[in-house]
Amino acid sequence: MNWGYKLLFVFAAFATLIGVLVYKSMNTKFELVSKEYYKDELRYQDNIDGSANAAKLSGINITQTENYVAVSFPKEQNGFTKTGDIWFYCATDASKDLRKPLNVNNNGEQLFFKKDLLANNYLVKISWKVGNTNYYSEKKFALNK
Numbered sequence: 287m288n289w290g291y292k293l294l295f296v297f298a299a300f301a302t303l304i305g306v307l308v309y310k311s312m313n314t315k316f317e318l319v320s321k322e323y324y325k326d327e328l329r330y331q332d333n334i335d336g337s338a339n340a341a342k343l344s345g346i347n348i349t350q351t352e353n354y355v356a357v358s359f360p361k362e363q364n365g366f367t368k369t370g371d372i373w374f375y376c377a378t379d380a381s382k383d384l385r386k387p388l389n390v391n392n393n394g395e396q397l398f399f400k401k402d403l404l405a406n407n408y409l410v411k412i413s414w415k416v417g418n419t420n421y422y423s424e425k426k427f428a429l430n431k
Contacts, residue, residue, distance in 0.1 A: 336413060336422025346423045348410060350430065355403065358395040363416055370414030372396065374427070376406050388414055405429050 320326045340346075343360035350356070357372060368390050376382035382404045390396050408427045415421070 332420055333413070333422045336420040337424075339419055340421040340423045343421070346412060346425060348425055348427050350400065353400055355398045355400060355427075355429065356395050357398070357410070357412065358393075359390060359414075361394065364392075364394040366416045368414045368416055370412070370421075373411040374398075374403060374408045375411055376404075376408055378406070382406055400429070403429050 340360075343362055345360060347358040348355065349358070359368065368388050370388045372386050372388065374384040384398070384403055386396075386398070388396060406429055408429060410425045410427050411422075412424075413420070413422045
């Protein structure tokens, strides 16, 4: 094999490699934390203030039973009306996320069916409001099925 064919082979191999890299990069799936990240960044001070307010309370507990995941709110706020939302955030796959509005029962907890969540590690982001005071808490949670 003379040097002309070797040079042609090197160029063909390089072109094939570049083609494979372009194909793979075009088919890579990118997950964003939020589709409206700029607007969320502008409201981040609310999370900081809410975290400071939540730190003054006894804390949020997340437990799981065979069929449910229970999110328990601080005892100091039992009997008060709470508005807000709970977000089970999965960092690896946005299709596994679950975001629900607050619907706290008389015991100060909200129940979620385990069948609505996939076995994974979640960051549970809870933002709620009691009266005119905002609260925010994040907890790591591993769901077992």
